[in-house]
Amino acid sequence: MRLAVVAVPLVLMLEVSRADAAPPSDTEVSRRLAFIEARLARGAGPANMWWSSWYYGWTALSMGQFVWAIATPDKGTRIDMAVGAAASTLGVIPLGVLPFPARTAQRDLARVPARSPEERRRKLAFAEHLLEAAAKDQKLRRSWVNHATSIGVSIGVGLVLGVGYGRPIPGLINSIGGIALSELQIWTQPTAAITDFADYEKLRNESKPSTTMLPPKTNGFPVSISIAPHPGGISISGSF
Structure with a gap:
């Protein structure tokens, strides 16, 4: 479930970059x-x-x-x-x-x-x-x-x-x-x-085109994600 939540912003960033690079x-x-x-x-x-x-x-x-x-x-x-x-x-x-x-x-x-x-x-x-x-x-x-x-x-x-x-x-x-x-x-x-x-x-x-990222829709439920480094790797946590 957490991987799916993390993937949403990444997909949005790719789409925004693609739109910004598109010719007029x-x-x-x-x-x-x-x-x-x-x-x-x-x-x-x-x-x-x-x-x-x-x-x-x-x-x-x-x-x-x-x-x-x-x-x-x-x-x-x-x-x-x-x-x-x-x-x-x-x-x-x-x-x-x-x-x-x-x-x-x-x-x-x-x-x-x-x-x-x-x-x-x-x-x-x-x-x-x-x-x-x-x-x-x-x-x-x-x-x-x-x-x-x-x-x-x-x-x-x-x-x-x-x-x-x-x-x-x-x-x-x-x-x-x-x-x-x-x-x-x-x-x-x-x-x-x-x-x-x-x-x-x-x-x-x-x-x-605007490069402002909008938060993903969550059907009314708040979503928060945090990424923090720690010895040996990083931790990803979220609440939804």
Whole structure:
């Protein structure tokens, strides 16, 4: 009789674990996928606008200073503009080389088919990856690492002019301008993916089956079980 009573909780635990490990239904997969698609679509516009503004802005600034350096007859101005053009190029390169998931995720996800339940599951896994990657990327771009790197580069450019070429005033102006532009770029970057990923995590957790174990029904009779170790083994006792 005691073995039968002990087996009930074990069976319940196995059933709960099996239910928790079961994949979501196709309806749930479609619901999650629609959520991510909507959020990625909503974030793509601001991300594209931010990227385009800074990419083409830094490019124009770099090219303008480069042309000015060639055209000016003044040696000091030529040095200032040449160093400034090189510094502005450092703002273009990361935007052109490093991936920006918030800008491309919607387009990448749209290429994945979802014609069958299996394809929808694969697409959901890819969508989750894209949303998480966008959130992590935006966190990194707002992190102290990015601030410190931008400030360090701007100060370094100023030192090149001030110490290397003996032009302290242009060097100071270049450093201040570089820091101001870099900080503006960081603080205007969209951060919607961070919130979107947190919202999706809540949605996914809410849809998981409950793992709360209910006591076995005993037709109105109370059941209690206790397990205690003792020398040579354990003792199992119960009352019902």
